[in-house]
Amino acid sequence: MDQFLYSIPIIGIVFELVGYLIHVLPDISPIILRAATPIAFAALCGVMCERAGVVNIGIEGTMLVSAFVGWTAGVYLAPVLGSDPTFFFGASPALIGALVLALLAGVLVSSVHAWLSISVKADQIISGTIINIAAFGVTGYLIALLSQSSPTGAGQFKQFQPPDVLTSLPGIGWIFETLLNQGPLTISLLVIMVLFQIWLFRTRWGLRVRAVGEHPRAAETVGIDVIRLRYRNVMLGGILAGLGGAYLSMEGTAQFQQEMTAGRGFIGLAAMIVGRWTPLGAFGAALLFASATGISQSILIAPPPGQLGDVLHALPPQFFDALPYLVTIIILAGVVGRSIPPAADGQPYEREAAH
Amino acid sequence: MSVVQRTWSLLAVPLIAIVMSVVVGSIVIIASEWLVSGELQPGLAVDAFTALVVGAVGNERVIVDTLVTTVPLLLGGLSVGLAFKGGLFNIGAQGQFLMGALGSVIVGVQLREAPALVAIPAALAAGMLFGLAWGFIPGFLKATSGAHEVVTTIMLNYVALAVLAAAVNGPLNVEGSASPITPDVGNAALPIIVGTDGHLGLIYAPLMVLVYGFLLFRTTRGFEIRVVGSNPDAARYAGMSPRRLIIWTMCAAGLLAGLAGATDLLGTTHQMASSYGTTVGFDAIAIALLGRTSPIGILLSALLFGAMRTGSAQMQIAAGVPAELVGVLQATILFFLVASPVIVRRFGIRGAKAGLEEAATITGTYGSEAVR
Numbered sequence: 001m002d003q004f005l006y007s008i009p010i011i012g013i014v015f016e017l018v019g020y021l022i023h024v025l026p027d028i029s030p031i032i033l034r035a036a037t038p039i040a041f042a043a044l045c046g047v048m049c050e051r052a053g054v055v056n057i058g059i060e061g062t063m064l065v066s067a068f069v070g071w072t073a074g075v076y077l078a079p080v081l082g083s084d085p086t087f088f089f090g091a092s093p094a095l096i097g098a099l100v101l102a103l104l105a106g107v108l109v110s111s112v113h114a115w116l117s118i119s120v121k122a123d124q125i126i127s128g129t130i131i132n133i134a135a136f137g138v139t140g141y142l143i144a145l146l147s148q149s150s151p152t153g154a155g156q157f158k159q160f161q162p163p164d165v166l167t168s169l170p171g172i173g174w175i176f177e178t179l180l181n182q183g184p185l186t187i188s189l190l191v192i193m194v195l196f197q198i199w200l201f202r203t204r205w206g207l208r209v210r211a212v213g214e215h216p217r218a219a220e221t222v223g224i225d226v227i228r229l230r231y232r233n234v235m236l237g238g239i240l241a242g243l244g245g246a247y248l249s250m251e252g253t254a255q256f257q258q259e260m261t262a263g264r265g266f267i268g269l270a271a272m273i274v275g276r277w278t279p280l281g282a283f284g285a286a287l288l289f290a291s292a293t294g295i296s297q298s299i300l301i302a303p304p305p306g307q308l309g310d311v312l313h314a315l316p317p318q319f320f321d322a323l324p325y326l327v328t329i330i331i332l333a334g335v336v337g338r339s340i341p342p343a344a345d346g347q348p349y350e351r352e353a354a355h
Numbered sequence: 356m357s358v359v360q361r362t363w364s365l366l367a368v369p370l371i372a373i374v375m376s377v378v379v380g381s382i383v384i385i386a387s388e389w390l391v392s393g394e395l396q397p398g399l400a401v402d403a404f405t406a407l408v409v410g411a412v413g414n415e416r417v418i419v420d421t422l423v424t425t426v427p428l429l430l431g432g433l434s435v436g437l438a439f440k441g442g443l444f445n446i447g448a449q450g451q452f453l454m455g456a457l458g459s460v461i462v463g464v465q466l467r468e469a470p471a472l473v474a475i476p477a478a479l480a481a482g483m484l485f486g487l488a489w490g491f492i493p494g495f496l497k498a499t500s501g502a503h504e505v506v507t508t509i510m511l512n513y514v515a516l517a518v519l520a521a522a523v524n525g526p527l528n529v530e531g532s533a534s535p536i537t538p539d540v541g542n543a544a545l546p547i548i549v550g551t552d553g554h555l556g557l558i559y560a561p562l563m564v565l566v567y568g569f570l571l572f573r574t575t576r577g578f579e580i581r582v583v584g585s586n587p588d589a590a591r592y593a594g595m596s597p598r599r600l601i602i603w604t605m606c607a608a609g610l611l612a613g614l615a616g617a618t619d620l621l622g623t624t625h626q627m628a629s630s631y632g633t634t635v636g637f638d639a640i641a642i643a644l645l646g647r648t649s650p651i652g653i654l655l656s657a658l659l660f661g662a663m664r665t666g667s668a669q670m671q672i673a674a675g676v677p678a679e680l681v682g683v684l685q686a687t688i689l690f691f692l693v694a695s696p697v698i699v700r701r702f703g704i705r706g707a708k709a710g711l712e713e714a715a716t717i718t719g720t721y722g723s724e725a726v727r
Contacts, residue, residue, distance in 0.1 A: 266509045333507070
């Protein structure tokens with residue numbers, strides 16, 4: 001049987017690829033989780049907004065602003081508050097202060113989107129796009145101005161070192177390594193994702209959010225303030241997007257680069273759709289999209305042997321840069337028709353006129 | 356309604372947005388200078404905007420530069436505007452532009468020694484075809500699976516960057532060059548008709564404005580596009596096929612953006628380095644919105660953005676304000692356009708047409724099931 005399968009080159013290569021992936025999974029799974037973190041935060045932001053009926057295309061821009069503010073605030077706070085890393089995730093007072101400001105920036109940017117889409121009742125996709133263009137323009141201008149003096153930031157959060165007892169367990173040690181050998185923002189993602197899932201589907205508050213996203217008129221008749229709830233959710237979404245942005249410039253790297261979000265906000269939106277507007281599903285989809293990054297890195301660092309290696313070697317290296325985006329398009333196109341958004345998603349809410 | 360009233364109703368909001376962008380831009384210049392250097396220099400804003408204007412329209416040479424910069428912006432703006440008319444949001448003009456440039460450089464390099472009468476049309480056609488193909492993908496995906504073009508076109512923008520890098524670093528690279536770069540397009544370069552840089556695009560880009568207006572307002576296909584854009588259900592009821600029209604519109608939008616890329620490459624850069632990039636895709640969104648998707652509006656706002664992009668270089672040299680300030684101005688213009696319903700009501704600006712109803716159906720199709 002094996003002989004027969006391997007005699008057909010394509011099937012042989014597919015088998016080799018699956019074998020290779022199983023072989024490297026323990027090594028690349030921490031990389032995948034790290035790559036998934038900003039995407040998953042973006043996706044959670046999307047769930048937070050769209051479950052309440054507000055489409056947020058501006059996640060990308062919100063993340064970019066938070067990444068910028070996190071890094072820049074570090075530059076200014078480091079001499080004032082001190083930037084000596086402590087044992088706790090390498091956090092310093094400057095770094096924590098900068099994180100708080102990054103999250104506030106996320107809330108501020110998303111409240112602009114909230115105002116435009118809830119109060120002004122502008123088209124929500126146009127509004128979100130303007131957030132993106134504005135974030136790109138403003139951070140581009142400010143970083144051009146700041147980098148004239150090439151300042152140093154406040155460093156970055158460090159990874160937690162899980163005890164060897166856990167990570168050296170046979171068979172499952174790599175799972176602990178994946179989940180725990182991470183920085184504070186990645187670990188907080190895991191906690192927030194679970195809490196968010198429970199909050200949305202197991203509590204009164206979550207029920208209210210879903211009611212507003214499905215049928216705001218009915219929600220209003222039972223006494224829910226639709227406008228207020230939407231504002232609140234979009235601003236909470238700003239914190240989530242802010243965490244994703246802060247990850248980029250404060251945990252994943254220790255610097256800000258122009259356009260460093262590189263489409264992750266949009267990949268997050270795709271993850272939200274593929275994950276059917278649930279926190280757990282969105283996280284799973286983010287992992288799926290991020291695995292393209294992890295696999296690409298693994299292939300570049302430790303290429304597989306044999307026929308598969310020859311095939312991969314023949315591909316231009318840029319193929320692997322494009323892989324996460326291609327995977328996103330393909331999965332989105334395959335799933336989207338069967339994934340139903342909240343019924344009132346994207347529709348501005350008009351209070352009935354008082355008579 | 357008199358002509359004056361009509362003109363005022365159309366121009367009031369864009370003019371307010373432009374004025375506010377100068378105000379906000381000035382505040383940003385002064386505030387950021389103060390933050391960076393600790394000195395308060397109110398005069399800097401005046402210097403910066405003076406340099407911007409002088410650098411854009413100060414003499415004959417820079418006026419030609421401004422017009423040349425306007426050409427791809429205009430074509431890109433038409434691309435985004437056409438998609439808006441059809442109820443589609445083409446954020447992918449960026450990627451279609453890049454693919455158009457790639458297509459034209461591939462064919463242009465092949466035909467660099469062929470007669471110009473063959474080489475130029477072939478290279479331009481290749482650019483349009485590549486752009487069309489890059490627009491077809493999101494159109495097809497939206498029509499068949501319902502995947503929203505806002506996500507797929509952004510993804511394709513990044514894929515286009517990777518394709519470009521792979522092509523320039525790989526098969527198109529000149530042997531022995533210091534950094535990856537394609538050969539010159541030779542005879543496929545657009546002929547210069549004005550000054551030192553004013554190429555043939557200065558003639559055919561304005562013609563495309565006429566084609567755009569004629570297509571949308573004088574043909575059956577244009578009527579169908581507009582009906583699908585404003586009410587897909589009505590279009591289906593009237594026997595039109597929204598699915599086919601979505602694909603058609605995205606292909607046409609891709610073709611226009613591809614032509615923009617081909618024009619930039621064949622008219623200005625003549626070869627492609629691995630650093631080849633553009634801001635046209637995102638400028639084009641602002642241009643289409645500021646111009647309310649009308650042919651004249653897009654022409655005027657493309658000229659404005661062409662002037663800003665050209666003048667910003669002079670602003671950086673003369674006043675030391677980073678050219679990226681254009682991004683801030685652009686953002687402010689867009690913000691005031693979108694917030695205009697509230698502004699018009701709040702300040703009682705009479706007779707002004709507010710909002711962006713041309714683009715009102717975009718979110719309606721978000722996350723929807725496959726188009727029937």
